[in-house]
Amino acid sequence: MSDEPRVHLSRSAPTAYRALHTMAKTVGALADEAGIEPRLRELVQIHASQLNGCAYCVRVHVDRATAAGLTADVIAQVAVWRDSGVFSERERAALELTEAHVHIDRGGIADDVYERVGGILSEKEYVALSWILVSINAFNRVAIAGRYPVPPRDGEQA
Template identity: 40%
Template sequence: MNARLNHFETVPGLMKELFDLSIASYKSSIDHTIKNLVEIRASQINGCAFCLDIHVKQGKIAGEKEIRMFHVPIWRDSHLFTAKEKAALELTEALTQLGKHGVTDEVYATVKEHFSDSEISELTFAIGLINLWNRIQILAQAEIGSRDAAQGLEKAGYSL
């Protein structure tokens, strides 16, 4: 698959703003392990190979166990995730596959058990951002691994 376009070249101002917002979200109070799991799960659901590749490599570099990353699609049945991580993954799925009735009261109640109001807002931003990045990269057909050197992802040891 050849890249269709480079949004960093066509709309550099918007991409800089999006990148800056992503950095601000990264600095939020949400645990980086949870944020990485959210990014992996949304990228899986959206079918964004480029983003999934990046976030799996980031997880490996950050010390995430590979078996946990393998279990992200089956998180409901896996004993490898905490209740808080499962709540974040449930919200990720609800917001990524937004149904006719939005996020159910049951999903919100589960999330509320584990996160404060400000953390729920930060988590919502993180989920929204990865969904936007997925859509941008899916349209662009960005080449998997093409940002590895720029982001230091070769340290993961997952060369293609």
């Protein structure tokens, strides 16, 4: 794959991007109403972005997770959540739901996942998290399609 820049979708169609941003704000309000705390929001958005291969969104949500108080250790454990003891049952359910949404092309949300996750999360939480996942998957696709850069930060080496 080339590192050549591509059309920057958000700059090239600002009206469409603003609509996506508005949707994300609406989803955030839905998450607030459902009691989805910032830690959980960022965990699922980091994991979806990892699975989708969106380095740009991983950086954005790691920064937000850090601001929300997540430690480097917890953030590093997201990719291996099944084998890690740092996540609550509710977080584990949300991370499983994340994987189902990212891989929705593999037959939708499997019944066993739906039942397991639904036995842990309330319907309001399930709905809010699902909308967060719809939103982050859309943002991942915008950033990946445009090859949004993730340069080293000041003082870091490439």
